[in-house]
Amino acid sequence: MKPWLAVAATVAALGIVPALLPAFYxxxxxxxxxxxxxxxxxxxxxxxxxxxxxxxxxxxxxxxxxxxxxxxxxxxxxxxxxxxxxxxxxxxxxxxxxxxxxxxxxxxxxxxxxxxxxxxxxxxxxxxxxxxxxxxxxxxxxxxxxxxxxxxxxxxxxxxxxxxxxxxxxxxxxxxxxxxxxxxxxxxxxxxxxxxxxxxxxxxxxxxxxxxxxxxxxxxxxxxxxxxxxxxxxxxxxxxxxxxxxxxxxxxxxxxxxxxxxxxxxxxxxxxxxxxxxxxxxxxxxxxxxxxxxxxxxxxxxxxxxxxxLRPRKRPDVAAETASDATPALSIAPTGAPTGAPTGAPTAAAGAPGPELLAVESVTRHFGGLAANQDVSFAVRAGEIVALIGPNGAGKTTLFNVISGVLPPSAGRVRLFGTAGGHLAPRRIAALGLARTFQHVKLLGGRSVLENVALGAHASGRAGVLRCMLRLDRKEERRILADARAQATLVGLGDVLDRPAGDLPLGQQRVVEIARALCLRPRLLLLDEPAAGLRLQEKQRLALLLGQLRAEGMGVLLVEHDMDFVMQLADRVVVMDFGQKISEGLPAQVQADPLVREAYLGSVA
Amino acid sequence: MDPFIFFALLQDGITTGAIYLLLAIGLLIVFSATRVIFVPQGDLLAFGALTAAGLQSGHVPATLWLLDGLSAAALLASLTGGVRAAGRALLVWGVYPAVVSLASVWLARREIPAVSILLALAIVTPMGPLIWRFAYRPMADASVLALLILSMALHFVLIGLGLVFFGPEEASVPALSTANFTIGALDISGQSLCVLGAAVALVVGLGWFFGATVQGKALRAAASDPLGARLVGIDAGATGSLAFGLAAFIAALAGVLIGALTPLSYDAGFEIGLKGFVAAIMGGLVSYPMAAAGALLVGVLESLGSFWASAYREVIVFTLLIPVLLWLSLRRGSDEDRA
Known part of the structure; x- marks a missing residue:
């Protein structure tokens, strides 16, 4: 193994060669x-x-x-x-x-x-x-x-x-x-x-x-x-x-x-x-x-x-890399597509929704005098996709942060998976089975896509500092990396596993976040603008994946501005404006709601 | 304890506490405007004291040549920035140092205390903006930690220069007042009153500056929302320059004040500055009133500590940080995720 050799050689040089020199050295x-x-x-x-x-x-x-x-x-x-x-x-x-x-x-x-x-x-x-x-x-x-x-x-x-x-x-x-x-x-x-x-x-x-x-x-x-x-x-x-x-x-x-x-x-x-x-x-x-x-x-x-x-670069695959730049991962091939996924666009309410995963109950969140969320209530059940929409500044991301434990609510409560609904730290909520992505992508830009995705499997491992130092974690590490590879391939990142995540186009970075979230094996998935920056084919593929996850019983809550994407995919839509919920219902109902139309003032395509 | 000794220690503590207060204010101004933790402020304090002491003993201090050198470099660097910028730079970095240099060379022989002190302030104050210009500004967007490491390196540079400039000997600044007041059986020194008066004047002056002048408001704006301030046209370079100028002035002022109470050597500023930090940290690096209270507490504690357990004085002062940080830690949520 190379690092071993390098360390051994250098250290031998520094530990033994000076020993042959005068005492001063x-x-x-x-x-x-x-x-x-x-x-x-x-x-x-x-x-x-x-x-x-x-x-x-x-x-x-x-x-x-x-x-x-x-x-x-x-x-x-x-x-x-x-x-x-x-x-x-x-x-x-x-x-x-x-x-x-x-x-x-x-x-x-x-x-x-x-x-x-x-x-x-x-x-x-x-x-x-x-x-x-x-x-x-x-x-x-x-x-x-x-x-x-x-x-x-x-x-x-x-x-x-x-x-x-x-x-x-x-x-x-x-x-x-x-x-x-x-x-x-x-x-x-x-x-x-x-x-x-x-x-x-x-x-x-x-x-x-x-x-x-x-x-x-x-x-x-x-x-x-x-x-x-x-x-x-x-x-x-x-x-x-x-x-x-x-x-x-x-x-x-x-x-x-x-x-x-x-x-x-x-x-x-x-x-x-x-x-x-x-x-x-x-x-x-x-x-x-x-x-x-x-x-x-x-x-x-x-x-x-x-x-x-100064070291000779051993990366002859530059051409290959640029080639994969031209063909974004999500559109590459149906080979990586989830097996058994419906071939057409997924239809809403593919299966009957299951038990309630998330209940937002009268949640209010203030920042000083500003109420970013005011008395908001809705629920997400297993096996359904709920979209949270609203104009910019409506309070969607704040609500995401309240649900995922980043911010405590000022009033009201969030009940996850039937718990009592006290405020929990984000990592406890993650352990309960909630995974999320971020509106502003948070990746380790210098590390590979695989490593970033593997972060999602962190909680599934047990190896501590000492075991990792002594390489007693290899079996678990292989399992984690295999898992990460599988999830990354599932979302179509199979060809870019070894590239630094920061080098990918922004849309693909969002997909890396989704793969990372999937590695948590969540019951509920929170996606903050997952389709932003994606091309049409990529969006279709993402919709396909989300439909598949829904069919497997996962609950999905997503914030999204792409109305075609939302209306095609979501089972239910919650509309927010100025921190309040102004409408909720099936996509068609919401689209017909005059309050919603007013809120968007024609910004709905 | 003898009440008279206690009173003397208290007076001593409040006086040094006022010095720490000044330094804490300078640190907070710089930190809030630029995110720089300005460790070398303590070294500028020593520069201020030793420059005044040098002038008073008839020498032209070497800090003057440092000012001239750095000013010349700033002048040269500004030549690329267009005619107007160059004109302004000529005034600030050409005319000003020339005037100060001539005045110093001419007046150093006369050994008038007030003149020595004013010249020391005039020489050390511009070093703030110059340090900002050449050390911090090229990496102004770096993380707080990187800037802090830079501050440490800069501290060593100034210490090294201090040794070259002033040698290892200690020196005293002439006192502004040698009067002594007696109230009952209690002695109050005039210099202590000068220190307190200067601290009060500075606090009032800064209050007016931040509340009533455009530059002061710009500085506050840059502190509370750097991006927003930039968007409304507040020049980040200028606010940084101003903040460092204020901090350097405060440091030099603190130096000429404390230098009359106790002789200082070239490397004495660091620990004095650190105690200003302890005070600033007590205010969570944001609150001026808390920092002021902290400064007085540090001063008094140190003074009493030097009586009871002088060997452990430093340890006592720095151990004070532990309960403070615990309290800050419990009160405040995590504020990580600096991009």
């Missing part, structure tokens, strides 16, 4: 390895999940001091220091994450500055830790009779750990949890709609990043065998973040690349600048910061994207 590359560990955590945290921390060095310090106290003063074996150190850093991170759980990301970042300073100050003032004099004589790592007092052995140990962490992280990103983590970066609402507990997950990522830092701290203490507060300062934390920015925050490889550059260049600067200027100064920080500013402005992705561009 052994130490230097030891630091590079330790910094890579911390930076890997920051890649997950900053680049992938869109949070950030200016306090990672204090996690390094917590674990370093924990293992020092245990092994030097209490005589415990290093393994105890490791366990306790990780437990301490993990718990502290978990608590800090809990405190800022519901605030937006920059609060976590600001608070991390505060705790970074606080811990640094504590390391320096708690008498037991001996302040800035530091603690020396920390025992080296031992394994049975083997001792790693030799720096060269230490170097190998450090890089073996880096390799392991890189592989675990790569495994994690390529899994159910990895997909979910990516929704944390700007698509939390979508994540919740497929059943992801985003608050808990972002806390988990934060804890993982802290544990990586803690691991580095443990190794640092036993590698250097002397610790003082200095390497755990706020400045050190920011250095780690700069490494990630320079290397490329969205790439695991960005961590070692950034770490090498920053550690090695900083060392060179320290040699060179005093020689050039004749006086010591903080020039190297100045130069580095200017480089970071330029990178943020000109190449926010860091160096990794530039390095990847």
């Amino acid at each position: 052994v130490t230097l590359f030891g630091y590079v390895g330790l910094a890579s560990l911390v930076a890997l955590g920051l890649v997950l945290l900053t680049g992938i999940s869109g949070q950030t921390s200016f306090g990672q060095a204090s996690f390094v310090g917590l674990a370093a001091y924990a293992t020092t106290l245990l092994t030097k003063f209490a005589g415990a074996p290093p393994i105890a220091g490791l366990v306790v150190g990780l437990a301490v850093t993990g718990s502290v991170a978990w608590l800090l994450g809990l405190i800022t759980a519901r605030l937006s990301g920059h609060f976590l970042a600001l608070v991390s500055v505060a705790w970074g300073i606080s811990f640094f100050s504590l390391f320096g003032t708690i008498p037991l830790l001996r302040g800035f004099n530091g603690i020396g004589g920390i025992p080296p790592l031992t394994l049975g009779a083997l001792s790693a007092a030799n720096p060269r052995v230490n170097l190998a140990v450090i890089w073996a750990v880096v390799a392991a962490i890189m592989l675990l992280s790569a495994n994690l990103l390529d899994s159910r949890i990895g997909r979910a983590i990516r929704t944390l970066n700007g698509a939390r609402l979508m994540g919740e709609s497929v059943g992801i507990d985003t608050a808990r997950l972002s806390r988990a990522v934060f804890v993982i990043a802290a544990l990586y830092a803690g691991l580095a701290g443990f190794l640092f203490a036993h590698f250097q065998r002397f610790i003082s507060p200095t390497p755990f300062s706020l400045g050190a934390s920011i250095d780690y973040l700069f490494m990630v920015i320079i290397g490329g925050a969205a790439f695991l490889w960005g961590a070692p690349v950034g770490a090498i550059l920053v550690v090695v260049l900083r060392d060179q600067f320290n040699d060179w600048i005093p020689r050039l200027t004749g006086q010591p100064g903080d020039y190297e920080a100045l130069v580095f910061s200017l480089v970071v500013i330029l990178l943020l402005q000109r190449a926010p992705g860091g160096l990794m994207p530039l390095l990847l561009r």
